[in-house]
Amino acid sequence: MALGHFTFLSAFLALSTACxxxxxxxxxxxxxxxxxxxxxxxxKPVALPCFHYYEGQAVQRNDGExxxxxxxxxxxxxxxxxxxDYMMSHWETCQSTSEQCVLDSxxxxxxxxxxxxNCSQGSIAPHYIDVRYxxxxxxxxxxxxxxxxxxxxxxxxxxYKGRSSQKGALAxxxxxxxxxxxxxxxxxxxxxxxxxxxxxxxxxxxGWQTAYxxxxxxxxxxxxxxHQTVGVSGGWVMGGGHSILTPVYGxxxxxxxxxxxxxxxxxxxxxxxxxNTDLFWALRGGGGGTFGVVMETTSIVEPHPLFSSASMKxxxxxxxxxxxxxxxxxxxxxxxxxxxxxxxxxSNLINVTxxxxxxxxxxxxxxASDYVTSQGxxxxxxxxxxxxxxxxxxxxxxxxxxGQDYLLGSRLMPSALFQSDDGKQKILxxxxxMLPVANPYIVVGTPFLYNETAGATSVNPVWxxxxxxxxxxxxxxxxSTLEEKKAAYQAGNDIxxxxxxxxxxxxxxxxxxxxxxxxxxxxxxxxxxxxxxSIKKKYDPFGILDCWQCGKCIVTYAEA
Ligand SMILES: Cc1cc2nc3c(=O)[nH]c(=O)nc-3n(C[C@H](O)[C@H](O)[C@H](O)COP(=O)(O)OP(=O)(O)OC[C@H]3O[C@@H](n4cnc5c(N)ncnc54)[C@H](O)[C@@H]3O)c2cc1C
Ligand SMILES: *[C@@H]1O[C@H](CO)[C@@H](O)[C@H](O)[C@H]1NC(C)=O
Ligand SMILES: *[C@@H]1O[C@H](CO)[C@@H](O)[C@H](O)[C@H]1NC(C)=O
Ligand SMILES: *[C@@H]1O[C@H](CO)[C@@H](O)[C@H](O)[C@H]1NC(C)=O
Ligand SMILES: *[C@@H]1O[C@H](CO)[C@@H](O)[C@H](O)[C@H]1NC(C)=O
Ligand SMILES: *[C@@H]1O[C@H](CO)[C@@H](O)[C@H](O)[C@H]1NC(C)=O
Ligand SMILES: *[C@@H]1O[C@H](CO)[C@@H](O)[C@H](O)[C@H]1NC(C)=O
Numbered sequence: 220m221a222l223g224h225f226t227f228l229s230a231f232l233a234l235s236t237a238c239x240x241x242x243x244x245x246x247x248x249x250x251x252x253x254x255x256x257x258x259x260x261x262x263k264p265v266a267l268p269c270f271h272y273y274e275g276q277a278v279q280r281n282d283g284e285x286x287x288x289x290x291x292x293x294x295x296x297x298x299x300x301x302x303x304d305y306m307m308s309h310w311e312t313c314q315s316t317s318e319q320c321v322l323d324s325x326x327x328x329x330x331x332x333x334x335x336x337n338c339s340q341g342s343i344a345p346h347y348i349d350v351r352y353x354x355x356x357x358x359x360x361x362x363x364x365x366x367x368x369x370x371x372x373x374x375x376x377x378x379y380k381g382r383s384s385q386k387g388a389l390a391x392x393x394x395x396x397x398x399x400x401x402x403x404x405x406x407x408x409x410x411x412x413x414x415x416x417x418x419x420x421x422x423x424x425x426g427w428q429t430a431y432x433x434x435x436x437x438x439x440x441x442x443x444x445x446h447q448t449v450g451v452s453g454g455w456v457m458g459g460g461h462s463i464l465t466p467v468y469g470x471x472x473x474x475x476x477x478x479x480x481x482x483x484x485x486x487x488x489x490x491x492x493x494x495n496t497d498l499f500w501a502l503r504g505g506g507g508g509t510f511g512v513v514m515e516t517t518s519i520v521e522p523h524p525l526f527s528s529a530s531m532k533x534x535x536x537x538x539x540x541x542x543x544x545x546x547x548x549x550x551x552x553x554x555x556x557x558x559x560x561x562x563x564x565x566s567n568l569i570n571v572t573x574x575x576x577x578x579x580x581x582x583x584x585x586x587a588s589d590y591v592t593s594q595g596x597x598x599x600x601x602x603x604x605x606x607x608x609x610x611x612x613x614x615x616x617x618x619x620x621x622g623q624d625y626l627l628g629s630r631l632m633p634s635a636l637f638q639s640d641d642g643k644q645k646i647l648x649x650x651x652x653m654l655p656v657a658n659p660y661i662v663v664g665t666p667f668l669y670n671e672t673a674g675a676t677s678v679n680p681v682w683x684x685x686x687x688x689x690x691x692x693x694x695x696x697x698x699s700t701l702e703e704k705k706a707a708y709q710a711g712n713d714i715x716x717x718x719x720x721x722x723x724x725x726x727x728x729x730x731x732x733x734x735x736x737x738x739x740x741x742x743x744x745x746x747x748x749x750x751x752x753s754i755k756k757k758y759d760p761f762g763i764l765d766c767w768q769c770g771k772c773i774v775t776y777a778e779a
Contacts, residue, residue, distance in 0.1 A: 244366050248346065254358040258349040262303045262390070263340070264311060264320030270338035273320075278338075292327035293622040298376065299426065299448040302347050302392045305376035306448075309624040309695070310384045312341040314704055323697050324622040332697050342381070344371055344390035350423075351395060356481035356512045359391055363763055370764060372508045374453035375426060377446070379627045380734055382454070382508050391512055393453065396422030398515065399433050405517060407477045407491035414492065416476055420517040423452045428615070435607035439520045442468045445562065445614060452516040454507030458730040459678045461664035461688060463560040463571055464524075464606070469669040472503040472676040474518045482511035483759040501754040504678035504747065506729055510758055523605045524573035527580035530613060531588060533596025535566035541651055543594075546587050547661070548647045552637040555667045555686045557583050563661040565654065566596070569613055570663065577602045624697075628711040628733045629690035630718035631681050631725045634667065645721040653691065653714050662688040662731075679726035679745040688728050689718060708735065 252259035267273055268284035291297030298304040305311050312319035318339035323329035348355050363370045371385040374393045384390075398421070405418035419441055421430060428447035434440055441451075442462045449455050460471020468474070477491040478499065488511075490499040501510055533539070547563055554570075557579075561570030568587065575583060581600050588598040603609045636642035650659050665685040691714060693707045715733055719725075727736060729743035740748040 244368075247362060247366055251348075251358055251362045255348050255355045256351075258351065258355065260302070260347055260349065262343055262345060262347050264338055264343055265301055265304045266320050266322050266333075267338050269322065269333045270320060270336075271333065272337035274339060275337075280333075289322060289327040292322055293324055293620050295446070295448040295618065295621045298621055299394070302349075302373065302390070302394070303343050305378075305381075305384055306621040307379065307381075307625055308622050308697070310376075310378070310381035311343055313339070313386065315701065317701075319697070321697050322622075324620075324624070325696070327622075335698060340386070342384040342386045344373075344385060344388040347373070347390035347392045349395055350391050350393050350512065350514075353481045353487040353514060356391060356514075357485055357487075359389060360481075360483055360485060360763055362389060364761065372453075372512055372764075374423060374450040374507075375448055377449050378454055378507075379625070379731055393423040393450075393512070393514075396424040396514060397429075398422035399425055399429065401434075401437060401439065401520065405476070407493055407517070408489045410491065410493040416519050417521075418476055418517045419520050420477075420515055421451045422515050423450070423513050425451045427451060428610075431607050431610055434520065435605060438523065440523050440606045441518065441520050442474060443471070446619060447615060451518075452513055454730060456516060456518070457502055457505065457507040457509075457513070459504060459682065459728055461662060461728070463562065463569075463664055464526075464573065465664045465669070466555065466560040466667045467558045467573055467669060468521065469666045469671065470676070470678065470682065471518070472678055473666060473669060473671055475503060475516055476519060477517040478502050479514045479516075480511040481514065483761070483763040487514075497754050498758060500675070500677055501751055503676040504744070505751045505754070506743075509755060509764060511764070525602060525604065526571050526573040526606075526609070527575050527577055527600065527602050528569075528571045528609055528613070529561075529580065529584055529588075529598070529600045530569050531584075531591045531596060531598045532567040533591050533594040536594075539594050540565045540654065541647075543587075543590060544650050544659075545647055546590055548637070548643050548650070550587065551663075551686050552634065554583065554663070555634065555637070558668055559583070560663045563663065565658050571609060624695045624699075625692040626694065626707055626711050626734065627690055627692050627731050628715040628718075629688055629727050629731050630715060630722055631665065631679070631685040631727060632687040632689050632718075633681065633722055633725050634684050634686045636722065637686055642721075649717045649721060652717060656710050657691040657693055657714060660690045660692070662690055664688055677744065677747045677751055678729075679743060679747070681724075681726045681745060682728075685725065688731070690728075690731055 266288050268281040271280055298306055308321040319341050320338035322332045348359055359370055369388040371388040372391045373383040376383050401419040403417045405416045406412055406414055426448045427443045430441050430451050442464045444455055456471040456475055479489055481487050488495050558572040558574035559570045591598050666683055667686055671683055693711045695704050695707045726745050727742045736742050744751055
């Protein structure tokens with residue numbers, strides 16, 4: 220499929236004068252709507268019914284609709300089902316000017332949110348296309364080229380860097396691409412029959428809970444994210460995609476075998492190991508929103524592994540956190556060799572391994588579980604029959620709250636650090652030092668035991684020899700001042716600086732790193748960056764899908 224209208228529209232626009240331009244854009248919008256079958260919609264902020272003024276105009280507050288927004292405000296399933304809603308509400312706003320239309324996420328019925336602020340459009344794109352077909356994407360590329368309107372792709376709105384919202388953009392919303400299927404004998408298009416995989420194919424809008432339920436109903440397991448509404452085929456997989464089963468089964472980028480994507484040069488392509496191989500490589504780590512609009516992905520699946528899980532928690536006191544973190548740091552290398560993956564905090568742990576029996580698992584974790592018991596905490600170590608059994612028991616019931624203004628920071632922690640007393644001490648010191656400002660969120664989700672194919676993915680290669688994706692968040696509130704926002708960004712930067720000092724040659728996870736990561740090319744892609752850039756130029760020669768900071772109402776808050 221080639222793009223036909225570029226030349227005509229561009230020439231037409233060049234002839235037009237500035238004063239007819241506004242009419243022309245609205246005519247072109249009308250034409251765009253016809254081209255996409257009437258699936259072009261206006262978007263206004265989700266909390267608008269709570270407010271008395273919108274963009275300087277008096278509007279009627281609607282108590283009933285406002286109450287519904289309040290009720291759904293921190294629910295990920297409510298947010299994911301709406302184009303105009305993002306998991307972190309600050310990406311709906313202009314952070315530098317507080318042009319916003321948000322509620323108080325800690326108490327959505329707090330009237331201060333609509334009394335002390337008026338409703339502004341913020342970073343929510345004024346128009347979006349409900350994408351169903353590749354031709355919808357072609358129409359958006361044509362419109363963007365003709366009018367200069369920037370494009371933004373939104374799937375679930377989970378992005379921590381705000382890359383799925385953009386002020387003044389035309390948005391492509393992929394949420395309704397909900398197809399799902401699987402095959403024991405999937406052959407990537409154009410490959411010989413010998414390249415056969417048991418694999419699941421999902422439309423770009425499918426979220427992880429849907430995929431897990433489908434997999435369980437069909438007696439197989441898919442390896443995916445730790446949240447019900449993160450997307451299977453969007454930013455998660457294109458940026459890396461960790462799971463707590465990643466230590467044994469690899470990252471999302473290791474497991475994907477095919478993308479179907481409309482590239483900005485106007486072609487609907489299939490990228491896999493047999494065709495468009497450069498693009499396939501770039502999509503395996505180069506990042507979402509960069510190389511085109513993905514319509515569907517296909518990834519390898521596994522038979523149900525029988526696995527052991529461990530859940531521990533205790534009440535943190537002034538003097539038991541350090542003892543716990545010391546056990547965790549000292550055990551990390553051994554646990555790594557045993558296939559454990561999980562999430563660990565200052566007074567809790569949730570871990571799984573498909574490689575140990577129940578007795579071996581109990582033995583492996585004895586020092587940690589004894590400590591937790593000594594602190595009056597709880598320990599549950601058990602064998603579960605499937606990923607879904609684990610997910611529904613531990614993840615859905617303890618779902619991360621959303622709607623908060625969280626700022627992430629992180630560093631990949633190389634395995635060598637956990638093999639020397641000096642390295643372990645440095646990590647422990649960094650963890651203890653950060654505690655007054657932010658809790659460490661240790662993601663044991665690196666492909667440490669996974670036998671990767673060298674050079675197959677474009678994530679920073681340090682992923683494959685790391686044991687932790689060490690992360691944390693700082694936060695601000697709906698009514699924070701610019702100074703308070705700057706301080707939250709700065710605090711995150713300062714903590715990562717201490718991580719960087721002990722792992723200077725490592726990198727970070729692009730989906731869960733600092734917004735202002737210095738030398739981000741090196742941190743997020745390392746030696747792969749230059750090749751990624753040349754592939755970007757090949758498939759998006761005019762920069763139609765351009766940088767995440769463009770048109771954003773954010774300022775540089777922090778010094779690295
Ligand atoms: C609560 C929560 C839990 C998380 N858990 C995990 C986890 O367990 N593991 C993990 O690795 N990460 C996790 N993340 C981070 C997650 O990987 C990123 O937020 C990721 O960007 C989400 O991708 P998305 O498509 O769902 O979200 P979106 O915000 O919609 O999109 C993210 C980026 O991908 C682009 N994009 C989306 N769809 C497409 C498409 N069809 N074609 C092209 N580009 C597209 C967007 O333009 C944007 O740049 C979590 C995030 C949150 C908020
Ligand atoms: C697009 O067309 C549909 C169907 O005619 C209409 O309902 C919708 O309001 C239009 N969108 C815009 C932005 O005008
Ligand atoms: C909201 O807008 C109205 C009308 O412009 C103005 O009178 C009022 O002061 C504004 N309120 C706030 C909190 O900015
Ligand atoms: C599920 O798959 C396993 C092997 O992958 C097989 O042994 C088992 O019989 C299957 N169960 C059902 C109900 O199909
Ligand atoms: C610290 O630990 C000591 C001994 O282990 C205990 O007696 C004391 O109560 C603890 N202090 C706090 C604040 O928990
Ligand atoms: C962890 O190992 C260090 C030596 O590397 C040791 O000094 C420390 O006591 C150990 N911590 C625990 C809790 O055993
Ligand atoms: C990696 O390969 C080695 C050697 O073939 C094998 O023993 C090991 O089980 C493999 N690891 C995983 C996680 O598959």
